[in-house]
Amino acid sequence: MEFVLVSLLNGITYGMLLFMLSSGLTLIFSMMGVLNFAHASFYMLGAYFAYQVSVILGFWPALLVAPLLVGLCGVLIERYGLRNAHKYGHVAELLFTFGLSFLIEEIVRLVWGKAAVDYRIPEALNGTLFTLFSSNFPIYKGFMMLVSVGMLLALYALLTRTRTGLIVQAALSRPDMVEALGHNVPRIFMLVFGGGVALAALAGVIGGNAFITEPGMAAAVGTIVFVVVVVGGLGSLAGAFVASLLIGIVQTFAVGLNVSITDIAALFGVELQASGAMARLTLTQLAPILPYLFMVAILVFRPRGLMGARES
């Protein structure tokens, strides 16, 4: 019981962080049709900016300032980079963001060095929030959940309850019509791109000190966010939410369960030879590849994803 509850909490925390990361990606993709390969790099930038700001001003200002700064970077990159690439079609855009991800990683290495920086959880958030049976739940994980739920609600309210949200939604499916009505669609695109990468940066701010802030952190999450978006359905925010939680929880439980491939094969009535390397593999070892397995399965059986609105 303790194990199930603790793993569930761990899984949800991880899932929420994944959602924060991938929501921006989904937003940008559904709006602009741009698959932003550099998305995880903005997550890394968020962590590094937060580290730098927290050295000068402390953690709380960093929580606000870092995503704003990264958002501003995003706006400038869209305005002076991506918009030009846009003229030459999707392939040019894709290559542009692909190159951007390498550029950002190298810049981070040059500015902050190759090793991890000492970005720590603030003292006020160090400690135990509550104790479940005999396991402690740290305050910081609670804080991570709070921030991501807050972000989810704010995003939902923005998209469905405000005028800006309505225009954004309209530009999503009928950009020509929106433009004809006198709205500045390129500017909306620019703001969405800035907002999307700011969300990734926010995830970086709270993920960077929970885990570790180093130049490899973008590559570490770079692929998993695409899994979330593909599984959730391209362009679906709700889908990304469900997929994030699903992947977070499945992966956490897979690590925790004591099941080997032999056991799983036995379920299907297949007898594996005990001496084989394959038979000795445990679910725990397979946990890191499960999301990718999931993605391949989704692409084969339901290409539009769990909640995707369209095929591509």
Place this chain on the structure above:
Amino acid sequence: MSFRISNMQLLAALALLFTGSALAQVKIAYIDPLSGPFANVGDAGLKQFKEIVEQVNQTGGAAGQKLEMVPFDNKGSPQESLINFKSVTDQGIRYITQGNGSGVAHALVDAVSKWNARNPDKTVLFLNYAAVDPTLTNEKCSFWHFRFDANSDMKMEAITNFMENDKKVKKVFILGQDYAHGHAVAKAAKAMLAAKRPDVKIVGEDLHPIGRVKDFSPYVAKIKAADADTIITGNWGNDLSLLVKAAKDAGLKAKFYTYYAGGLGTPTAMGAAGEGQVLQLTEWHMNVQPNKTEAFALAFNKKYPDLDFYYLRVNTMVTMLAKAMNDAKSTDPTRVARQLEDMHYQADTGDVWMRKSDHQLIQPLYISIFAKQDGKAVKHDIEHTGYGFKTLASISARDTQLPTSCVMERL
């Protein structure tokens, strides 16, 4: 005429610039991660090498020459290390050292052996300061490889001997990184515990991808569910500090038996929660008695406030190498290797011996526990935490010896 003289001066200045001094240099290539998840480990190691090399150079150098460390970033990967090794041989460097990752060490041993077979006049010597997979001095041993750290089996032998008398150990969980080293630790732990403490139950055994897990809380939840009272882990670098951090956050009350808890952020991650819970097996720590390295270590810590001196074996290795060069009156790797094998040497913690049969250094080891600084048994703290390591058991060099299956091809 004056033009010609100034040209000569220029040449002389250039020559000085390139050699740095009138003495020739013996270059030692340092092939370890300087970027990626283990960059901090490689960086700390390099600084320690530079410190002792500087001391050796100030006290006469080796065979009349100065030593110099040349860093190569292998990003923690065997493939990159082989590319590094190519540059090493291209630059005519004859000594290499590496420590982080037995996978890398295996690749380098292979490459060095092949290179030396093809280039007998340009042989390269591999000095291993931390890769502890036992096979490197057993089945896969090589004349060109010398190991200055106790191998994983020797360490596990010492840990399990200690556990033999600790009746509180009842349920053991083994967690390790999924590569040669983690496998070796798990295998040795199981075999030795079965022989020495058949009553102890192994309640779980897991391998995780090396350097890729950022959140260990699912593993900690599993350890808790298995109700383990003791964890054995060979993890190092961030794989250890993040594990300990997750254990602390979840309030896991179990003893950690580790190889590498004494450095690189792990003490900081443990803080007060590690007191009396985390043990390490090392060849040295800041509170060993008598501590002949104290002054050196304090000077190092002062120079690098973010680091704590950690690798006594690096000092032992560099000074032994210098002695071997002095004894051989040469810096030729083949002749130096012949001096190194079977060398008895007075290191800071006592007599050490480079066993000739497998090139494994036999040195005293210590089991120590994380405890509050008290000015006596715990004279120095570590990473400014207010906690340091306290010796629980000293193992004499002789008692650390294990038989070897090495059949060495000699020159």
